[in-house]
Amino acid sequence: MEVFQTRILHLSLCVIITLLTYADNSRSSSEQKIKQHINKTVFVGETVTLHCNRTPADEDITWKMNNSIIFIQSPYLNRTTTNFTSERMYIDPEVSRELKISQIQMSDAGNYSCYPAAIRWILTITITITDQNRQDNQFPRIMIITACTGVIIMCLTIILSIWIHRTWKNKTSGHRETGLDFSQAPTRGRIQAQNSQYFERYNSVYGQVTEYDHL
Incomplete structure (x- = not known):
């Protein structure tokens, strides 16, 4: 019985390694063939939802940020893995084609891709006029405080x-x-x-x- 369980475990590991290798190869090839580029600009503090289109080969869903995997779902293995760079990122496993980023920050800017649809978003973050004015007013305030202190x-x-x-x-x-x-x-x-x-x-x-x- 123990020998049978060990063989099953080894077989499962081989299958997982093979699937991951195949997935990496397929992603590398599909990444070189991005079908759609989308430029998207949002303001700091907004909530953004990126929609990945459905495809005929929509078995495994993969999301990447700047060529790093942040989400992968494999129905065949009944497994979902996340590696988000922020707690503000979220993908509902039931709706794995939607990536939500709440309270957008400047650090969230970059390239977001989904596979196998091969769609890439170039996300640009900008600050609002109020935030810009607030930053511009900080320097004169510091100068005034320094002068008064002197x-x-x-x-x-x-x-x-x-x-x-x-x-x-x-x-x-x-x-x-x-x-x-x-x-x-x-x-x-x-x-x-x-x-x-x-x-x-x-x-x-x-x-x-x-x-x-x-x-």
């Missing part, structure tokens, strides 16, 4: 410099006044001491004379 910093620098200068000037003036008082104090003390010595010598010679009587 003016504010310059004013604060000037105010701080004036405050520091006045503080330093007041401290210097205070030290000078204090220095004059201290310089005069010793002088007055020496004069009083000399007067006292003079009166002492005078009293010793002429008698007790007070400073008041002398004055």
